[in-house]
Amino acid sequence: MNLIRFALCLGVVLASPLAFAEATQYPLTIKSCNRDVTFDQAPKHAVSHDINMTQMMLALGLKPHMAGYSGISGWKAVTPQMKVILDGLPELASKYPSVETLLNANVDFFFAGWDYGMRVGGDLTPQTLTPLGINVYELTESCAFVMKRPPASMEDTYNDLRNLGRIFDVQDRASALIAQMQAKIADVQNTLPTSKPRVFLYDSGEDRAMTSGKLGVPHALIEAAGGNDILSDIDASWTRINWETVVERNPEVIVIVDYSEVTAEQKQRFLETNPALQSVDAIRNKRFIVIPYVQATPGIDNVLAIETLAKGFHPQ
Structure with a gap:
């Protein structure tokens, strides 16, 4: 059972009189990056931006609390x-909503x-x-853009799910979804060999990558799937690097993020035909793994990414 279907079933189960977690007591103060955000009640007209955050909201059964989504x-x-x-x-x-768009939809979150x-x-x-009366909750992984924080991990997404659970008073759903994700990842990691291939994630770009x-969460995914992230010493989230760095670190596997107008096939063709990359092991051995954008950004589909990456890293 995939996680989105599990979450939908979960909403039915947890709608029963059985309850496990103590109800949220408002006003509630939540830590968001380096800010404290206080909620007097559960939001009634929430908006989520981007597919990964929208998926998190819907997996927790929060559609009735939403005015819509964007991006x-x-x-x-x-x-x-x-x-x-x-x-x-x-x-x-x-793409991006304007302040006026949010105000016109009476958005409160x-x-x-x-x-x-x-x-x-x-x-x-x-x-x-x-x-303007709109409380903002920031995606935990993205806090690296505004504050110093440790390397990305799956705990970032679990933190977001827990906080959403508290904000909207659906802690049981959040806890059950986190447990499901943790169990699936543990199943993958219990089968991993000790060897770790060198891995490079390619999002886009030709002059620079x-x-x-x-x-960034791709680091967490690569490590969780039994790979060795060649950029694990780069103190940045989403960033650009020179191709010389890729050649020097010589990845054995390249993970391609599939989205937007440039297809994964076009990205792979560019890598394979770039003269500067012909000495790279992943290019010579044609070891590419493709994951969609929603799996490469923080969210519940990170579990699917880890399963796909683990199979690609360790085909044996």
Whole structure:
């Protein structure tokens, strides 16, 4: 059973009179990056930005609390499964919503991240939205853009699910979903060999490579799947590096993120035909793994990414 289907079933089970966690007591104060955010009640008109955060909200059964979502159709193709789940929920903006868009929808909660709908000094930030009555919760992994923090791990996503559970008073759903994710990852890790191939994640770019350092979730996925992230010493989240660095560190496997107008096949063809990369082991041996954007960004589909990566890293 995949996690989105599990979460939908979970909503039915936990709608029963049985309850396990103590109900949220409002006002509730939550830590979001380096801020404290206080909620007087569960949000009633929430908006999630990007497919990964929208998936988290829907997996927790929060559709009735949502005014809509943003930042999906303008960047990524919506899968048939996601289309069914999103049915009836309006997309307020195909890419980035404006402050006016959120105000017109009477939004009281915005779930987004730095470099996932928000940018430092931009129009949409906690500093601009809070005075307008819109509480902002920041994606934990993205906090690396605004504060010093440790390398990314799956605990970042678990933290987000726990906090959403408390904010919306659905702690049981959050706990059950986290347990399901942890169990699936443990199943994968129990079968991993001790050998770890050198791995490079390629998002996009030709002059330079868009990739992720140790503060981005791809680092956590590669390590959890039994790989050795060649950029584990880079103190950055999503970032750009020179091709010389890739050649020097000589990855044995290249993970390609599939999204947007440039297809994964086109990205692979570029890598295979780039004269500067012909000495790289992954290129010579044609060892490529493709994962979709929603699996490469923090969210419940990280479990699917870890399963796919582990099989690709250790085909034996």
